[in-house]
Amino acid sequence: MAVSIKNNGQKIWQLRDRNNQILRWFFLFIAVAIIMYCWQKISSQTEWFFVWDAPRIAGDIGSRALPPRWSYIDQLWEPLWDTINIATLGTLLSLFFAVPVAFLAARNTTPHPVFCRWPALLIIVSSRSINSLIWALLLVAIIGPGIFAGTIAIALRSIGFCAKLLYEAIEEIDEKQVEAITATGASRWQVMAYAIVPQIMPSFAGITVFRWDINIRESTVLGLVGAGGIGLQMQSSLNVLAWPQVTLILLIVFIAVIISEMVSAKVRAAII
Amino acid sequence: MSAVLASERRKWRKPPFIRNPLARWGLIVFALVYLVLAIGTMEVNWARVYEGLERGKQFILAFSHPDFASRWSDISAGMIESIIMTITSTAAGIIISIPIGLGAARNIAPLPVYYLCRGIIAVSRALHEIIVAILLVAIFGFGPLAGFLTLSFATIGFLAKLLAEDIESTDRSQSEAVKATGASWLQWINYGIQPQVMPRLIGLSMYRLDINFRESAILGLVGAGGIGATLNTAFDRYEFDTAAAIIVIIIVVVMALEYLSGMIRARLQ
Amino acid sequence: MLHLNKLTKQYATGDKALTDVELQIPKGQVVALIGPSGAGKSTLIRCINRLVEPTSGAVVLNGTELTRLGAGALRKARRRMGMIFQEYALVERLTVMENVLSGRLGYVGFWRSFFRWYPQSDVDEAFRLLERVGLDHMADKRADELSGGQRQRVGIARALIQDPELLLVDEPTASLDPKTSRQIMRLICELCAERGLAAIINIHDVALAQMFVQRVVGLQLGEVVYDGPPDGLSPDILTQIYGEEDWEATIAKVEDDDDDLAEGAVA
Numbered sequence: 001m002a003v004s005i006k007n008n009g010q011k012i013w014q015l016r017d018r019n020n021q022i023l024r025w026f027f028l029f030i031a032v033a034i035i036m037y038c039w040q041k042i043s044s045q046t047e048w049f050f051v052w053d054a055p056r057i058a059g060d061i062g063s064r065a066l067p068p069r070w071s072y073i074d075q076l077w078e079p080l081w082d083t084i085n086i087a088t089l090g091t092l093l094s095l096f097f098a099v100p101v102a103f104l105a106a107r108n109t110t111p112h113p114v115f116c117r118w119p120a121l122l123i124i125v126s127s128r129s130i131n132s133l134i135w136a137l138l139l140v141a142i143i144g145p146g147i148f149a150g151t152i153a154i155a156l157r158s159i160g161f162c163a164k165l166l167y168e169a170i171e172e173i174d175e176k177q178v179e180a181i182t183a184t185g186a187s188r189w190q191v192m193a194y195a196i197v198p199q200i201m202p203s204f205a206g207i208t209v210f211r212w213d214i215n216i217r218e219s220t221v222l223g224l225v226g227a228g229g230i231g232l233q234m235q236s237s238l239n240v241l242a243w244p245q246v247t248l249i250l251l252i253v254f255i256a257v258i259i260s261e262m263v264s265a266k267v268r269a270a271i272i
Numbered sequence: 273m274s275a276v277l278a279s280e281r282r283k284w285r286k287p288p289f290i291r292n293p294l295a296r297w298g299l300i301v302f303a304l305v306y307l308v309l310a311i312g313t314m315e316v317n318w319a320r321v322y323e324g325l326e327r328g329k330q331f332i333l334a335f336s337h338p339d340f341a342s343r344w345s346d347i348s349a350g351m352i353e354s355i356i357m358t359i360t361s362t363a364a365g366i367i368i369s370i371p372i373g374l375g376a377a378r379n380i381a382p383l384p385v386y387y388l389c390r391g392i393i394a395v396s397r398a399l400h401e402i403i404v405a406i407l408l409v410a411i412f413g414f415g416p417l418a419g420f421l422t423l424s425f426a427t428i429g430f431l432a433k434l435l436a437e438d439i440e441s442t443d444r445s446q447s448e449a450v451k452a453t454g455a456s457w458l459q460w461i462n463y464g465i466q467p468q469v470m471p472r473l474i475g476l477s478m479y480r481l482d483i484n485f486r487e488s489a490i491l492g493l494v495g496a497g498g499i500g501a502t503l504n505t506a507f508d509r510y511e512f513d514t515a516a517a518i519i520v521i522i523i524v525v526v527m528a529l530e531y532l533s534g535m536i537r538a539r540l541q
Numbered sequence: 542m543l544h545l546n547k548l549t550k551q552y553a554t555g556d557k558a559l560t561d562v563e564l565q566i567p568k569g570q571v572v573a574l575i576g577p578s579g580a581g582k583s584t585l586i587r588c589i590n591r592l593v594e595p596t597s598g599a600v601v602l603n604g605t606e607l608t609r610l611g612a613g614a615l616r617k618a619r620r621r622m623g624m625i626f627q628e629y630a631l632v633e634r635l636t637v638m639e640n641v642l643s644g645r646l647g648y649v650g651f652w653r654s655f656f657r658w659y660p661q662s663d664v665d666e667a668f669r670l671l672e673r674v675g676l677d678h679m680a681d682k683r684a685d686e687l688s689g690g691q692r693q694r695v696g697i698a699r700a701l702i703q704d705p706e707l708l709l710v711d712e713p714t715a716s717l718d719p720k721t722s723r724q725i726m727r728l729i730c731e732l733c734a735e736r737g738l739a740a741i742i743n744i745h746d747v748a749l750a751q752m753f754v755q756r757v758v759g760l761q762l763g764e765v766v767y768d769g770p771p772d773g774l775s776p777d778i779l780t781q782i783y784g785e786e787d788w789e790a791t792i793a794k795v796e797d798d799d800d801d802l803a804e805g806a807v808a
Binding site: 085131142217 | 306311314315321324327353360406410413487494522527
């Protein structure tokens, strides 16, 4: 806010003073310039002829994709079951690693603020930076295609996510309860089990279910790179341009994701 | 005295988490049966895994000498494309998310608009980016345009949902006070709602920028531009040194973005 | 029994919380520690069981020099000192019984405590204490379902089940209403008398302190400025501890209302 007084004594009110205003316009200008430049780059790499043709192509695909081929559903139950298993087992597997990593990364529980905390943070950021599809790509190259690779890929990606949220929860606990248990003469591990674990239990359960929900979504596409689940069917349907089958798969994926989201929301509401 | 004696004999067990024994044991048995069945479907070809261990070791060792040089032109072109897609799609996503987020907030939108906007959000959230990318590549052809559209669409599902939830939890009395002054609808949004949700919206946008970059790294797998294509090629040819280099760059960029968004969020508080 | 010898604490920020504190407490004596906020009361009792590490000086409990103990021996020493907290510091998501039994953690091994297999004698003692503080029927309630006064009773039971020789009590009544405050103070003092425990009680409320204890120690800016009977707290001395104020109303004798404990326990 800035109030200035004119020569004739009149008070002028402005939200910001002049320098501030100029600075804001300047940043806005820079931001717009960057975005325009980026857009221009994209535009130069685009065949605009195809783009103008897009509505026709979309209409064409749409007309070929409908109605879904309902009979194909017989071949989808097993991949769907695999998809759910990949998500569930992957989430469980990731917890085995995420919990210790979180305790090493949290400022108030780490045994050493540099030698333990930093490696833990590095594990978290590496795991989080790399998409599960890339992990799957890598694992398919290393241990071969299949559900196993998919499960490990989901687990590797989830470690960082769960550990990050969990260590933030650990850092937010009430230190007085920890102090009280320490004062009874409890050992380090007992303090952990009695004062810290009960406090983070609700967040732990919430994080797990939340990540499971995300993993259902992620595991529907792992098949595209050969890591099992319903994505395999999608890939093979796309390869032969069987659009009615693709529609059915998308429909199933959509329903599965909505149901898992509902389950996860219910469980999280029940915990709190 | 007898009361004291009675208390001496009292046993104590921790009360179980689920009090109804039938529900408790039912759940335990269900979980065990599920685990056995699920692990049963996991056909692990241990011989293949054993063979793979050697390659896994090579991959991990590759991080000690990542090879930036030999495919540098591919890497840099892919990386720049990823970053360009990230910036444009985040900007476009934010601009589209705001009206949809307003429409999806129950306390300010009429019911038909509410259902329409919630529907858009549900579709955007349920479909994985890569599925959307496949469809858009089929429609718009290969290249970063499809990637840009994919990420913009995904941003809408994320930002609009959180924005709508944020608007729904705003303080009613503040917005009512603005309404009472006789403000028009837009003025009402501008004075009554916007100040309450702005800091979080900026924070979420920064977070989405980070997510969009990470997602942009996979869109190349289906031809929608970005670093993913280069990474895929590197894996296919077992060029782990190059793959390691790309992964290192991704991690560094993500860390930089996280640092930046942390700084911006701290300044907003 | 407890001897503090030139106890000094300086925080890393350079603030000196305690300066050469000299204190002798014989067995079975209850001492009230009064002083304004920031006088170092909390730091003093935390230095005794080393939740805060003293900078220099010695804490001697029954001939053991606590400041020199290693981690294992310190845990053994902590078992002999029960601590009661402001705002109770119960583990809120555990049951009342688990909170009380957590006082035995220094005596049982990790796995035993993890699976809640406490020796029957501990469980008996826990029930006896819960009965004594009037919460027998609440054993399986979760701690966050209790009222403030009830929580503090659980906190007292947790400290007593350690079988301590010394109670360290940090502002036990700070978040309680006046009536409950008195009940809690009376309970603590009665229990100390029953078991012959020494206690150091940090307390804001001078009148409450005068009502229950035999000895008052006044702390100001980390130094002991008064040590004597409660009657000796004249307006001059209170001014020295707390600063200028009209003290007549504060030290006027307060009538002790006679509501019994059981009534308060049910409430």
